[in-house]
Amino acid sequence: MIIKNARSALISNYEVFNLLNERIEYQKEVQTTRPNVEYPEHLRTIQFELAEYLKTTPTKSQTTVQVKDFLQQMNQYALTLGEKLQILNLRPKSAVEIYLLIEECEERFNEQDLDNILSIIITTLPHEEENEEEFVENE
The missing domain is CATH 1.10.287 (Helix Hairpins)
Structure with a gap:
């Protein structure tokens, strides 16, 4: 090949x-x-x-529908394919982690954009560990 x-x-x-x-x-x-x-x-x-x-990794709990939904929602932001894949693969949980994954993040995006990106990550890519943590906290 x-x-x-x-x-x-x-x-x-x-x-x-x-x-x-x-x-x-x-x-x-x-x-x-x-x-x-x-x-x-x-x-x-x-x-x-x-x-x-x-x-x-977060990969084990992802589904095809979640990945497609995530990528479609991320199209509204000027991210490279590499940046989208890094976010998808690592599933950051805070704005600080997003800053580490996106080149020149502070120049390209404002705080509202980062909050929206983080919200998309949390809603489209749920992680099994979060569900376990919520269960433990509720006990």
Whole structure:
């Protein structure tokens, strides 16, 4: 495969996680139907380690609908694809974290814009840990 445009090769952790899971399932299916086919141990190790890492990130609780909704709502802001993906992958919880992800943030956006971006993140990308924390606080 030849990448003609490096920028078009940017994908989110959510997409990587889904592709990885599809590939692992395909490999399992191939090995059950054709037991003589073996995949390199290094490949399986890398796939396992990557899947385990992605399970520790906000990616594990995201859905296709949430990701599409998030990206559509973020189109109103002049963000690069890389910035949108960083926000999607890391799911910042405060304006300070957003400042770290967006280049020249203080010059491009005002406080109201940052509050709106944070609100979009919180509403479109709910995180399992927040639900657990709310449950613990209510007890």
